[in-house]
Amino acid sequence: MRKSIMQKDRTRCFLCGRNGQGDPLEEHHCFGGPNRHLSEEDGLKVYICGNRCHRNGPGAAHQNARTAEFLKAEAQMAWEATYGPREAFLRRYGKNYL
Numbered sequence: 001m002r003k004s005i006m007q008k009d010r011t012r013c014f015l016c017g018r019n020g021q022g023d024p025l026e027e028h029h030c031f032g033g034p035n036r037h038l039s040e041e042d043g044l045k046v047y048i049c050g051n052r053c054h055r056n057g058p059g060a061a062h063q064n065a066r067t068a069e070f071l072k073a074e075a076q077m078a079w080e081a082t083y084g085p086r087e088a089f090l091r092r093y094g095k096n097y098l
């Protein structure tokens with residue numbers, strides 16, 4: 001298991017900045033489905049309010065396509081800054097989100 005390369009501060013929601021009081025922060029893998037294990041290996045995950053920002057709110061990562069795409073773009077930027085050029089990202093994740 002790798003630490004997030006996107007977010008050093010695990011005490012604030014990556015999306016809204018709340019501190020998890022009353023809505024504990026949860027870990028979100030920016031690339032799910034078949035790429036979830038790559039997200040885990042590469043540290044492409046963020047900590048976000050479990051109810052409001054992760055699972056159930058209207059803007060939540062698992063409810064709102066724009067939020068999901070935003071997090072994927074952020075993840076790609078972090079990946080390219082850490083691991084290598086865009087071609088390498090495309091080979092690994094199959095799509096450009098930027």
Ligand SMILES: [Zn+2]
Binds near residue numbers: 061
């Ligand atoms: Zn999630």
Ligand SMILES: [Zn+2]
Binds near residue numbers: 016052
């Ligand atoms: Zn939040």
